[in-house]
Amino acid sequence: MNTKQLERMKNDKGFVAALDQSGGSTPKALKNYGIGEDAYSNEEEMFKLVHEMRKRIITNSAFTSEKILAAILFKVTMNSKVDDKYTGDYLWEEKGIVPFLKVDEGLDEEKDGVQLMKPFKHLDDLLENARERNIFGTKMRSLIRENNPEAIKKIVRQQFEYADKIGSKGFVPIIEPEVDIHSKDKAEIEKVLKKYLLEELETFKFDYPLMFKLSLPEEANFYHDLYNYKNTIRVVALSGGYSRKDANAKLAKNKDLIASYSRALTEGLNASQSDEEFTKTLDFSIEENYKASIEG
Template sequence: MQKEQFERMKNGQGFIAALDQSGGSTPKALELYGIAPDAYSNETEMFDLVHDMRTRLMTSPAFNSDSILGAILFEQTMDRKVEDLYTADYLWEKKGVVPFLKVDKGLAEETDGVQLMKPNPNLDELLHRANERHIFGTKMRSLIKEANPEAIKKVVDQQFEVGKQIIAAGLVPIIEPEVDINSKDKEKSEALLKNEILSQLDNLSESDNVMLKLSIPTIDNFYEELIEHPRVVRVVALSGGYTREKADEALARNHGLIASFSRALSEGLSASQSDEEYNALLKESIKQIYNASIT
């Protein structure tokens, strides 16, 4: 299974659906979906509703391996079921979609223009569970707001240090040092970031493989060296706050870069829509993101 999934991620056509909104971003995700905070009275009810929201997306006829290579899950989603199968098994067995898991514990406070990942002392235990649940890879996010060379190096060092722990557990890490799209020196941050990532990639052994999840670069095709690097399975792009239309336009100009969109994927979807309306809108969204990803 791992070999087949690896081949699909490396050479398949399509994009990754990011379905990993966590506790902090869940109320906003539900609100965008048309479920107001007064619709639930505690966290259990909130997570039930968000699982229903994700289940509707994953079980839609529009959500399939013709366009979607993989899906990133939240930890709770991994432990829940879709149509009587654990979510990762449902994705792979029923949809042909490769399952990933968000493993970070959120962002630390901003220091020197960046936000590192919070400490994650129970990561080994989580990776063990991820293997039991047939997860292929993981995702973890840091955030860069300013072009501070030393701070950006810290971000990349931390990402690869944790990445090696994930590789040792037999999983493929998606390394995500996001550059804030509103940063006043975004282009300079991207140059510093690329150099640090290349340095780390060149030090990996031939059996180590990673994926990268990056903001769409200011200069088109700026990440070409990363996309072509032998240690990189795939480079995917986050929408980072752009509308779907703007994100798709920018993505299409970057050859070999594919989408890993969350909010841009679910834009316009609502709990109140009929299945017919919902599926038609999702089908159109997926088609647009897919077309931007195969340029």
């Protein structure tokens, strides 16, 4: 584990850029960027286009370590290059931004109001690939839609089981049990979720660090208790479908909670924009996300 990167993730100010759209979410990301499905005829062409989008963001003068701590990548992005360097190396060596990798293989079918992660079939190989690409940590997402305590407990248990495997390999896992922002029981779900997260941390027997990525809570500072455990180095928030404006209004009310946005980061960016327009739009987004991340 890179100790400089660890200290940065624990102590520096900023937020996390989520650039990890995978096969299922890439078409929507490209559409929001102004590139329709008629622009590509297969997955290879699609991923090439999204890498160009991400490369345009990463290499932009507004995308700096002054306000961005880390960036989460997808496997294809990790194994693609930016200016003759693999993306993770470019981020750290040229920008001072810590690289993470999305490692889950998507969501399983909904059952009992939740979607567990599909079983990880290629985790060992993917982590070995990540080691070769100098990746610092990982991210994996589950989804909770209804207040079903037993199902929520399964979500948390699965997250920690994989976090244990990942942490033992020298990576910092981000645990992400997302709560659907449209759930009518969102506040109650969050209470159950936090109960099980704290229970896992109480019995956690390992020394490696963890991060959490959680939906913006209904109650300000609701997840701050996670910092009471030595393993927790950061708690970050996903926008989950909120606009950037609404997400940041909620975020700013939470102490020590920082942004880890995807759509709310790239909101307003378009492939047809001039370099000047693109930079201005990206700079505004980064500034807004950074301010909300340090205000809490």
